[in-house]
Amino acid sequence: MKSWRLYERLVAKLCTEEYDDKSLTTIPNAHITGKISNRKRQIDFLVDYRFDNDTSRRIIIDAKNRRRPIDIKEVESFEGLMKDVEASRGIIISTNGYTQSALRRAQEHIGLRIIPEKDIEELDLRT
Numbered sequence: 001m002k003s004w005r006l007y008e009r010l011v012a013k014l015c016t017e018e019y020d021d022k023s024l025t026t027i028p029n030a031h032i033t034g035k036i037s038n039r040k041r042q043i044d045f046l047v048d049y050r051f052d053n054d055t056s057r058r059i060i061i062d063a064k065n066r067r068r069p070i071d072i073k074e075v076e077s078f079e080g081l082m083k084d085v086e087a088s089r090g091i092i093i094s095t096n097g098y099t100q101s102a103l104r105r106a107q108e109h110i111g112l113r114i115i116p117e118k119d120i121e122e123l124d125l126r127t
Contacts (some may be wrong), residue, residue, distance in 0.1 A: 024057065025050045034084035041085055055086040062092045068096040070114060076103045079112060090113060 030046035033039065045061040062078055064070055070092060082090045090112045092098075098114045106112045
């Protein structure tokens, strides 16, 4: 199994264990049709409302197993994905951190967080 796939599965497992809300469902490797693109979009890990089409609580998580820090282009690309799948919040978990410009760009978009891999155990999806 490729290392990036294994990393995605590890992130999904950790997030599933941390999140226990019966009104929400957690789906690793989800596929959602984008409202803007009208194409299937792959999501590493999806937290969605279980009983309705309400996207106000939709969270998408992207696991980045990279040798270099996440840069601003990846943040902007992820922000576009969030808009397309109508996610209210997004989280990028990165093996190698992020650049300061990526962090500043993510902070401008309130629903987006970048988390270094070392801090994944402190991730609380309820906040």
